[in-house]
Amino acid sequence: MKTYILSILTLILGISALQGNTMPKPPCPSSHLSMLMRYDDFCDTCGCGGNGGSMGFGTGLNNNFLGLRYIGQKYRSRDGIFANSPWIDEDFNTVQLWTQLPMGKKFIVNAVLPYQFHTRTFSNQSEQHINGLGDATVLGFYQVLKQTPDSIISIRPEHTLQVGGGVKIPTGTFDEENLEGSVNPSFQLGTGSWDFLLGANYGMTYRNWGISLMANYTFKTENDKRYRFGNQFNYALNAYKTYYFGNDFALTPQLGLGGEHFEENEEFGLTVNDTGGNALFGKGGIEINYRTYALGVSTMLPISQNLNNGKVEVKNRLSVYVNINI
Structure with missing residues (x-):
C-alpha cells in the first residue's frame, strides 16, 4: 500500500518537474507579486502532535514551484509524569520534497x-x-477569488482567496x-493514521x-494501534515588503504571528492525560528571489x-528552503 502511495506522489512530483520544462517562464520579480502562505503549512512537521504546522512563509515569484525545505525544531519534555522529573532535549528534523502545480485555471494541487x-x-x-519517511500530504485548493489591479501602479490592491483540503497519508x-x-x-515519524484537512x-x-x-483544521483518526492524536487548528498572519534590485533580483523581509491549538489525544477510546494545548509564536524571515529561484530562511519563537x-x-x-518556480 505504501509503495502504491509513494508511486502516486512521485508521479505528481514528476509532472511538476516536467511542467518546469514545458510551461513559459513566470514574469520577473518586477511584475506584480503574489505572496501567499504555502499550503505545506497545513501538514504536521514531525507527523503528529505539537509541531510546526504553521511554520512556512512561502515563495514569492509564482504560485507553482518545486523545491526542498529543511525544518528544525527544538523541544524539551519531562522524562516521566512527575513535576520534578528530569527534562529530555528533543530535536525534530525534517527534509521535505514539496511542489505545487495547477490543475486548470481554478484548481491547485500541493504535495x-x-x-x-x-x-x-x-x-x-x-x-x-x-x-525514516514521514507522513506524506496531498492537498487540493479552489481559487475562489483573484482580483488583480489594472496596472502595476494601480491604487487598488490585489486580493486572492483559496479554499480546499486534503489528506495526510500514513507513510x-x-x-508505541x-x-x-x-x-x-x-x-514519532508519523501518526499511523489517515488524517484529513480543511483550510x-x-x-x-x-x-x-x-x-x-491562513487557517486550517486537521481531523485526526485512530491508527491501528488504537491511538488517536488530537485534532489540530493552525492559523497564521504575515506581513511583508518586497525590495527590487533590477529586473532579476528581489528581497522580501517578513514578520508575522502563528498559533496552534491541539485537542487531547486518545488511546483505546480514553483521553490521554497531559496531552493537548496551545502555542503562539512570533515569526520572522527573509526570502531572496533571483529570476525563477527562491531562497528563504525563517524562524519562530x-x-x-x-x-x-x-x-x-x-x-x-x-526553516530553510530552496525553490524553483515553474
Missing part, C-alpha cells in the same frame, strides 16, 4: 513528501534516534515504544506590500505556550 530524523537526549546524556512509522517514559507522544488562504498585495492570512499541561516546551523552529 509534500518528508524525511524525518529525530533525536532525544536524556538527562544521563544517552540518546535515542529515529529516522511514516508509528512506534516511543510513547513510554516521556510525556511527549509526538516523538483557507487569503492574501492581499498593494504595490510592494502584502499580507497573508514562542510568545506563549501551554503544551501537554506544561510538560512539553517548544524552544524554537527554523
